[in-house]
Amino acid sequence: MPRVVDAAVRRRDIAEAVYRVIERDGLGEATLGTVAAEAGLAIGSVRHYVGSHRDLLRLTLATLADDVRARLAERGRRLLGGAEVPEGAERLEALVEFLGELLPLDPRRQTEAVVWIAFGEAARIDPELRPDLQDLDDRLRALLRRVLNRVRPAGIGTANRLDALRLAALLNGLALEVVQVPGRHDPELVRRLLRRELGAVLGGC
Structure with missing residues (x-):
């Protein structure tokens, strides 16, 4: 059979x-x-x-996006769920761990970052790749705004597109920095930098 x-x-x-x-x-x-x-x-x-080959590329992007979304959903229960958001240092650490899922901090995430960056570079000269990448990018920025609005202290104000862009640029820059020269930065150093910059973002600086 x-x-x-x-x-x-x-x-x-x-x-x-x-x-x-x-x-x-x-x-x-x-x-x-x-x-x-x-x-x-x-x-x-x-x-x-x-x-087709085009379908193969779309499958790859969709698989990557689904994997990242699943991990973010698992990590983000405290930040995005109905429960009260943790305070102070605990809140910052929860956010570092959540956003760390988007950074190449282990072999799996390293591979995903390499693939994502490769698609981004290819889309620069291949317009057919841009819609799928743009859709994923828009979803990510919407998620970042949602997270920021959940974790920002009272009185700071509502996160806007510029805030989401700032955070996306930080994550993209860190990912590129790690991927370009493998082994140059250890994961804890990347987390330290992310922690430091998030402190400024949460403070509305």
Whole structure:
């Protein structure tokens, strides 16, 4: 009897293969053929489960976004749920851990950051990639505004687009700094810098 293959599992395997190809060789090498070889599949199987090369790239971005959202949802229960937001240092640490999910602080997040940055660079010259990236970026900034409005002390005021942009720029800059020269900055140093800058953001400076 033929073995039944879970299509969602197979697509996940293919997306993970794209991650490895991008991290090792760059986005330009993530063709249907190289990804099929990386995943140990026939190229026809990749086409069957994913579709075209464009579909392969969209699957990769969607998989990355889903993974990050799941981790943020887990980390953000205290910050975004109905419970009272923790105060003082506890609140700051909760925010550092939450936003740390967007930074390359372990091998998995390092891979995700490399993939994200690679797609961002490719979208600079490939307009077809821009809508998906823009949608993900808009969702992220909306989430940042929501978080800021939950954690800012009373009297500071409501977070606006500029506040979200400031925080997004901080996260993007830290991610790029870590990814460009692997091993240059240890995770605790990155957390310390994030903690310091968030203190200013929460204070409305």
